[in-house]
Amino acid sequence: MLFYYSKISRSSAVLALCVCSVIAACSPSIAPYSFHAYQQAVELKVNSLDPMQLAELPFSEQVKSVKDLRSRLSKAYEFARGRPRNDHSTKQWEIMIDPEAHLLGGFLTRWEEQGHLSQSFITEAQSIVSGGFDAIIGLESGKIGSKQGGGS
């Protein structure tokens, strides 16, 4: 009799565990792959590195192009922020565009404050910012192999 009850309770525990696993599997911990997010990051990488090259020229001559770039970067950040469970990408964009930090946002601020920047500095900064975009793109493209559905 005792053996019978113990068998039932063990089966119930296993079943409960399995049900919990199924429920847990229904809610992914990170946003699924988004082609739009991927494409946006790739385009912004290309469209950011070229204007950086212009930082040797006076900022006053490039105000409009920098304003356009900042606007596109803000849109990318807001898009990332608006997606559920997308904290990692959102934080990446936040660091990338933060005017107080030391990636693209910080570079543009420095250009604005200093008027123009040296070629050596621009080249080194471009390499680092490019790496930053690769990390953003890498996170999004790395989701492709995970077979998650529902990307926007």
Add this chain to the structure above:
Amino acid sequence: MNVYDFIDDFLEKLAEELASTLPDLKDKLIVASRDAILGNVSRVETWMAMLAGGQLTEEELSWLVRAKMDLSNLVILENSGLALTRIDALRQTITRTFVSTIMSATGV
């Protein structure tokens, strides 16, 4: 000044700055920053040579080192995000296996 003297000097200044701005996180941030910089010693050496050659100013060098630390944070976020993606994929595989096992066991 060799590269390690520069890194020590830089971290000391950073610690002073963090002590007033982010005192609670100071120790953790200093460790993370030191790891990030030591992972890029060869790049810092190149920049120090550029500094000696007058191609970079001391302020630009400092900015680039901080940029490397920000880049390290982006890479850490990429790796931890991808780890979550792999965990999600594993959970889906387990679910599929579980469901198919139940179905074959019940003969559905």
